[in-house]
Every structure is written in C-alpha cells, then in structure tokens.
Amino acid sequence: MQNFTWHNPTELIFGKDTVKDLAPRLKADNIHGVLLVFGGKGTFKSGAYSQVTDMLNKAGINFSEVNDIKSNPRIDKVREGVSRVKAGGIDAILPVGGGSVFDSAKAIAAGSCYEGDVWDLFEDKSKISKALPIYGVLTASASSSEVNNIAVVSNPEKGLKISINSPVLYPKISVIDPSFQVTLPEKQTVYGGVDIIAHILERVLDGDEGSELVDELGYSLIRTMMRVIPDLIEDPKNYDLRCEYALAGAMAHCGFLSMGRTARGDFSSHRMGHSISLLFGAAHGASLSIIMPAWARYLYEDNPVPFARLGEAVFDIYDGSDEDKALDAIEALEDFFKDINAPTTLRELGIKEEDVQKLADNASRGESFGVLSKLEPEDVLEIFKLAY
Amino acid sequence: MQNFTWHNPTELIFGKDTVKDLAPRLKADNIHGVLLVFGGKGTFKSGAYSQVTDMLNKAGINFSEVNDIKSNPRIDKVREGVSRVKAGGIDAILPVGGGSVFDSAKAIAAGSCYEGDVWDLFEDKSKISKALPIYGVLTASASSSEVNNIAVVSNPEKGLKISINSPVLYPKISVIDPSFQVTLPEKQTVYGGVDIIAHILERVLDGDEGSELVDELGYSLIRTMMRVIPDLIEDPKNYDLRCEYALAGAMAHCGFLSMGRTARGDFSSHRMGHSISLLFGAAHGASLSIIMPAWARYLYEDNPVPFARLGEAVFDIYDGSDEDKALDAIEALEDFFKDINAPTTLRELGIKEEDVQKLADNASRGESFGVLSKLEPEDVLEIFKLAY
Numbered sequence: 153m154q155n156f157t158w159h160n161p162t163e164l165i166f167g168k169d170t171v172k173d174l175a176p177r178l179k180a181d182n183i184h185g186v187l188l189v190f191g192g193k194g195t196f197k198s199g200a201y202s203q204v205t206d207m208l209n210k211a212g213i214n215f216s217e218v219n220d221i222k223s224n225p226r227i228d229k230v231r232e233g234v235s236r237v238k239a240g241g242i243d244a245i246l247p248v249g250g251g252s253v254f255d256s257a258k259a260i261a262a263g264s265c266y267e268g269d270v271w272d273l274f275e276d277k278s279k280i281s282k283a284l285p286i287y288g289v290l291t292a293s294a295s296s297s298e299v300n301n302i303a304v305v306s307n308p309e310k311g312l313k314i315s316i317n318s319p320v321l322y323p324k325i326s327v328i329d330p331s332f333q334v335t336l337p338e339k340q341t342v343y344g345g346v347d348i349i350a351h352i353l354e355r356v357l358d359g360d361e362g363s364e365l366v367d368e369l370g371y372s373l374i375r376t377m378m379r380v381i382p383d384l385i386e387d388p389k390n391y392d393l394r395c396e397y398a399l400a401g402a403m404a405h406c407g408f409l410s411m412g413r414t415a416r417g418d419f420s421s422h423r424m425g426h427s428i429s430l431l432f433g434a435a436h437g438a439s440l441s442i443i444m445p446a447w448a449r450y451l452y453e454d455n456p457v458p459f460a461r462l463g464e465a466v467f468d469i470y471d472g473s474d475e476d477k478a479l480d481a482i483e484a485l486e487d488f489f490k491d492i493n494a495p496t497t498l499r500e501l502g503i504k505e506e507d508v509q510k511l512a513d514n515a516s517r518g519e520s521f522g523v524l525s526k527l528e529p530e531d532v533l534e535i536f537k538l539a540y
Numbered sequence: 541m542q543n544f545t546w547h548n549p550t551e552l553i554f555g556k557d558t559v560k561d562l563a564p565r566l567k568a569d570n571i572h573g574v575l576l577v578f579g580g581k582g583t584f585k586s587g588a589y590s591q592v593t594d595m596l597n598k599a600g601i602n603f604s605e606v607n608d609i610k611s612n613p614r615i616d617k618v619r620e621g622v623s624r625v626k627a628g629g630i631d632a633i634l635p636v637g638g639g640s641v642f643d644s645a646k647a648i649a650a651g652s653c654y655e656g657d658v659w660d661l662f663e664d665k666s667k668i669s670k671a672l673p674i675y676g677v678l679t680a681s682a683s684s685s686e687v688n689n690i691a692v693v694s695n696p697e698k699g700l701k702i703s704i705n706s707p708v709l710y711p712k713i714s715v716i717d718p719s720f721q722v723t724l725p726e727k728q729t730v731y732g733g734v735d736i737i738a739h740i741l742e743r744v745l746d747g748d749e750g751s752e753l754v755d756e757l758g759y760s761l762i763r764t765m766m767r768v769i770p771d772l773i774e775d776p777k778n779y780d781l782r783c784e785y786a787l788a789g790a791m792a793h794c795g796f797l798s799m800g801r802t803a804r805g806d807f808s809s810h811r812m813g814h815s816i817s818l819l820f821g822a823a824h825g826a827s828l829s830i831i832m833p834a835w836a837r838y839l840y841e842d843n844p845v846p847f848a849r850l851g852e853a854v855f856d857i858y859d860g861s862d863e864d865k866a867l868d869a870i871e872a873l874e875d876f877f878k879d880i881n882a883p884t885t886l887r888e889l890g891i892k893e894e895d896v897q898k899l900a901d902n903a904s905r906g907e908s909f910g911v912l913s914k915l916e917p918e919d920v921l922e923i924f925k926l927a928y
Contacts, residue, residue, distance in 0.1 A: 153783035155555025167543025
C-alpha cells in the first residue's frame with residue numbers, strides 16, 4: 153500500500169427535513185448574507201428552493217441568486233457569481249443542486265477571494281489560496297462534489313473543460329436530503345448512477361495491487377449501485393433506495409477510495425468523456441457509459457487482472473483465464489449499461505464517424521495520459537473508434 | 541435509512557516513515573511543548589519512541605513524558621498526565637502507542653482544560669467542553685481511537701470502566717505507520733484483530749435494516765480482517781498486510797459504519813467484555829472473542845436475520861432457513877476465533893464458574909441495555925453462563 157494522507161473536513165447532514173438544521177449553523181458562523189447558486193426548475197420542483205429560502209428568511213439571512221447553472225457548467229456563470237460577491241454583502245456561497253451547481257459554487261467561492269479573472273485559477277491552480285465558506289444543499293447525487301474539493305468547469309471560448317482542486321474548496325457543511333431526489337427524471341438517475349459507478353471503476357481498474365481492502369470497499373459500492381439503479385427506475389419515489397444511492401454517490405469520489413493507491417485513480421475515461429460533453433453537449437454520465445467499455449476493451453488483453461477481479465467480485469464470473477474473465481466482465485458491464493438505458497456508442501448520441509478524430513484530438517491535446525496504461529494520441533483515437 | 545450527521549475532522553498521515561511529517565505541522569500550529577504519552581517497551585522496540593523524540597528534538601519542541609500506560613488504562617495515569625500539563629509548558633498531547641495510550645491522551649487532553657478532578661468528566665460527559673490538541677502516532681491498531689472521539693478508562697477504586705466521547709476529542713492529526721506494527725507479539729495482532737472485527741459486528745448485527753449499503757461495507761471489512769489475521773500469524777513482518785490491518789482498524793470504529801443506523805451500533809458485547817477486563821484483567825480482544833459468540837447464541841433464534849445475512853456475506857452460507865444460516869454463521873465465527881487462538885470461553889482465562897454472577901452484576905449495574913435485543917440482568921447472567 154502506498155503512503156497517503158486523508159483529511160476530509162466536510163460535515164455531512166444527511167436525511168429527511170434537514171435543510172432547517174443549516175440555520176443555527178449559519179448563525180453560529182456569523183453568516184449574514186449568502187449567494188444562492190442553483191440551476192432551473194428542478195430546484196423548485198423538488199421543494200429544495202422553498203425550503204432553503206424559508207430557512208434563510210426565518211433566520212434573517214440575506215441572499216441574492218445566480219441561477220440557470222447548466223450541466224457541464226460554464227465559466228461565464230461563475231464570473232457572474234464572482235461579480236455578485238464582489239459587489240458586497242455576501243459571506244458564504246450556498247449551492248442548491250447537483251454536481252454542476254456545487255462545482256460552480258466552489259469556483260465562485262475561490263474566484264471571490266482572487267483579484268484577477270477566475271479562469272486564471274483553472275489555468276494555474278497554485279493561485280487558489282482562499283475561498284468563501286460553502287454551505288450546500290444537494291438535490292442530485294453523482295459527482296461527490298458535495299464532499300470533495302474538486303470543481304470542473306467548461307470554457308467554451310477556449311474549448312476546454314478543466315478540473316481544479318484545493319484544500320480550501322471542501323464545502324464546510326453539505327446537507328444531503330435524499331427526498332429531494334425522488335422527483336429527478338429517470339435519465340438523471342441513470343446518468344448520475346453511471347457517473348458514480350465510473351468514479352469507483354476509475355479506482356479499482358487503475359491496476360494498483362497494493363490496496364485490496366480499498367478495492368473490496370469499491371466493489372461493495374458498485375454492487376450497491378447495480379442493485380439500486382434498476383430498482384429506482386421501477387420505483388423512483390423509494391426514499392430508502394434514494395438514501396443508498398446518495399450515500400454511495402458521496403463515498404465514490406470523496407477521496408476515500410483513493411487511499412493507499414499509487415495514483416488517485418486512472419481517470420482516462422473521465423478525460424475522454426469530458427471531450428464528448430464539451431464538443432457534443434452529452435450528459436457526463438452518458439459520455440462515461442460510452443467511453444468506459446471502449447477503454448476497457450482496448451486495454452484488457454494487456455492488463456486483464458483488474459478486470460478479472462472486478463468480474464469475480466461484482467459479476468460472479470469465476471470461469472476461465474483472467475483474460476476470459478476480463479472480457480466477460482466488460483461485457484457484463486456493458487450489458488448493465490444497456491439494461492438501464494444508458495448509451496454505449498457515440499452513434500446513439502448522433503455523433504458522426506468523421507467527428508471521432510476531433511474528439512480524440514480534444515481529449516489528447518498532444519499529450520499522453522492514463523494510469524493503468526499510458527494512452528498516446530493514437531491509442532485515444534482507437535478508443536474513440538471502438539466507442540463509435 | 542435514519543438521519544445522521546458525519547463529521548470526522550482527524551487528519552490521517554498513513555504510511556512508512558511518516559513520523560517526520562509531524563514536525564512541520566506542529567511548528568505551523570505553534571506547538572512548543574508536548575506531553576508524550578506511551579506504554580512500555582513495545583514503544584522502544586518498534587522504533588516509534590526514537591523516531592518521535594528525534595523528530596521533536598530536531599524541531600526544537602520540548603517534551604515531558606507519562607509512560608507505563610497499560611491496556612485497560614487507568615484513571616490514575618490520566619491524573620498524572622493532567623498534573624504534568626497543569627504544571628505548565630505543554631501545548632499539546634502526543635500519544636505514541638495503541639488504543640489505551642490514545643484513550644489516556646484524550647482523557648488527559650480534556651482533563652487539562654477542566655478545573656476539577658478528571659474522573660468527573662467520565663461521570664458527567666456534559667462537563668467536557670475543551671481539550672488540548674492531540675497529535676498521535678499509532679503503534680498498534682485495534683480501537684480506532686486514532687480516528688475517533690472516544691476514550692475508555694477504568695477506575696478500579698470505583699469498579700468502573702467507562703467510555704466518554706465528545707466532538708473536542710478527535711485527534712487533530714494521527715500518524716499511522718504500519719511498519720511499527722511488524723514487531724507486535726502475535727497475541728496482540730490476534731486480540732487487536734478480534735476487537736476490529738467486533739467493532740464491525742456490533743454494527744452489522746444491531747438489527748437495523750435501513751442501511752444495507754453500510755452493512756455491505758462492514759462485511760467487506762470483516763472479510764478483509766479474516767483474510768489478513770491468519771496471514772499475519774504466518775508472516776508478521778509483511779508490511780502490506782499490516783497496512784490493510786491498520787486501515788481496516790481505523791475504519792471499523794471511526795463512525796463510518798454507524799451512518800444511517802438507528803442506534804450507533806449495539807455494543808452489548810463491549811459492555812459485557814469490559815466487565816471481564818475490569819474484574820479479571822483480560823485483554824479487551826480476548827473478552828470479545830468469548831462474549832460475542834455467547835451473546836449471538838443467546839439471541840439468534842429470536843433475531844436470525846442479521847446473523848443469516850452475515851453468514852451469506854462473510855461465510856458463504858446459503859443453505860437452509862435464516863435460523864439455520866444464523867447458527868452456522870455463529871459457529872463459523874467461533875471456529876475462526878479458535879483458529880487464530882483467541883479464547884471463546886471464560887474458563888480458558890481461568891475464571892471460575894462462581895464468578896459468573898459477579899461478571900453479570902458488573903455489566904448490568906441493575907440496568908437493561910442492548911439494541912438488537914434489550915438485555916435484562918437475567919439475560920446477561922445467561923449470556924455469561926453460555927460464555928463459561
């Protein structure tokens with residue numbers, strides 16, 4: 153096992169009707185004004201908006217708003233938030249939404265404490281030294297942004313979707329009330345679920361053999377998600393299933409599964425998926441259900457072990473050589489994605505064969521990347537071809 | 541799933557040669573003098589003492605010492621530590637040892653900020669409001685004390701072994717260098733391992749059905765421990781096995797497996813085990829390998845479900861009714877304890893049959909307790925009889 157440090161200071165308040173528990177905490181921390189950051193109608197439909205604004209009104213805390221944050225959030229909305237904060241009267245950022253909203257809130261929190269343009273922080277994360285505190289309310293689980301220090305933001309002018317992280321970006325408190333998620337559209341449950349599974353796969357498939365215990369915990373979380381997603385498609389209002397989904401979602405990408413690993417996971421598929429989202433507006437989860445199996449098929453013959461272990465632990469595949477098990481596991485994973493109606497080919501998104509080169513170029517940017525296997529630009533092109 | 545909060549602020553520094561990483565942290569926090577708290581010769585043998593004192597000397601940090609902390613630590617050593625701190629010059633407590641040493645350090649840290657006698661805090665934990673910061677170095681995994689806010693201390697005069705907990709008692713930083721544990725005697729590896737397994741069982745066997753995901757994580761940790769303990773008996777110097785043991789040990793009782801549970805676990809077996817340790821000086825782990833199977837045998841017919849689930853997930857027991865599976869699981873657990881040479885009867889400790897009533901009285905103290913099943917004093921007596 154590799155040396156590591158673990159410190160996740162975010163406080164989680166989890167369960168039904170817990171938004172109101174934020175009020176005494178905001179008051180104790182001397183917060184008089186907050187910037188609400190949220191998306192669109194889902195925030196109203198889930199009841200989260202009214203619960204949060206009621207809580208703030210009763211507590212006598214002022215708020216202004218930046219709304220219309222979209223998935224694959226953009227730097228222009230972050231700039232709008234930073235301007236609001238710099239205009240004064242705001243002591244903290246209060247995201248109400250899913251990963252995109254939390255990511256935007258983190259970028260606003262850091263950008264508000266930086267005198268230049270906030271995009272600078274994405275191009276050079278050493279410039280991030282301070283951030284306003286974040287008190288968040290999660291309404292859609294997927295990214296673990298509610299319990300990690302990562303933010304991913306797109307800059308369409310520059311054609312970039314970049315991730316930053318910093319110890320100052322952990323939310324101070326995150327409220328996870330899974331009952332807000334019972335109104336999510338099926339697509340979002342599916343894509344969020346794929347993202348959660350992908351966050352775990354990026355670790356357990358990174359080829360690190362020194363962390364069997366952590367792999368075991370990862371397999372348990374994948375089995376949970378594979379049980380819960382199909383059940384939620386049948387029974388979307390089931391609160392207990394939403395709880396398991398939300399808790400697995402928080403654990404998948406909070407750093408917990410990176411303990412003892414050489415790298416902190418592979419994340420090649422995330423990098424390639426980001427290109428599909430950036431260039432074709434694909435949902436993040438949809439990009440991952442397409443690219444992960446293609447990545448796996450391209451690599452498994454040279455690296456069968458992590459795929460074979462996944463096959464045993466998650467899909468009860470025990471027959472044949474490691475290579476046989478690996479291929480069976482990849483097929484089982486792909487079948488699972490098909491069963492829950494997640495796309496597994498670029499074609500299903502209406503992307504054309506001639507766009508494959510463009511995707512590969514955007515993902516590679518002339519560099520090699522990857523942990524289980526270093527991917528050169530020509531490998532990346534082959535993977536996108538397999539994904540077509 | 542029940543509502544819960546999660547906040548574990550302890551920073552973990554994990555891996556080989558990491559003691560030196562404490563120096564810059566102590567300096568950054570303006571710590572000029574520390575109280576070293578440790579046990580006996582194991583601290584020297586493991587190399588931990590010399591690494592810690594070298595680190596302090598190089599950093600120019602003064603230290604005084606309270607040593608000879610024994611397992612089942614006693615309030616008199618805590619009082620000694622508090623007096624040292626009150627004499628001045630100490631800004632932080634630095635335990636170097638296992639659970640008993642960390643528990644003593646926490647009690648000293650709290651007692652040093654309290655003007656009365658430190659035992660008051662055990663009799664009324666609402667009196668704990670402040671504590672000196674704790675920077676610890678773990679040399680024996682078992683209790684998770686390095687990452688939780690719990691301290692268990694015995695008061696032999698009063699015939700009590702009591703646990704306290706408070707948000708102010710989390711260590712600020714804990715260094716876990718598993719290479720210190722390669723010199724542990726086999727008995728300690730075994731008893732520590734039993735304690736770790738027991739911390740998980742106290743949760744997954746508490747009858748709470750709302751937290752299947754958390755149970756799954758618990759089963760994974762038990763499987764890890766059942767793989768690692770026998771391997772360590774064969775190969776005690778194996779660093780990677782020591783890492784898995786240490787990491788599972790930290791996770792088992794840091795609060796993580798209590799998420800979403802109605803109670804935070806059952807802990808009847810711990811309460812009964814404490815009496816065996818207090819009255820007969822038994823190692824904590826030995827008390828648990830004796831009492832847990834007896835507790836399980838006494839209860840399983842009325843509560844087969846959690847035992848049956850354990851049987852499936854940990855021992856691959858799939859045949860028969862839940863009651864059949866439950867009994868098979870209990871027998872398999874007991875067999876595992878026997879295989880690793882942990883005692884499973886009071887007799888093996890030289891305890892006499894007439895002492896059983898005394899043990900039951902000490903554990904019950906006239907109250908009922910327990911989560912899976914409320915244990916009245918007469919139930920407790922029956923369990924101790926079964927354990928005889």
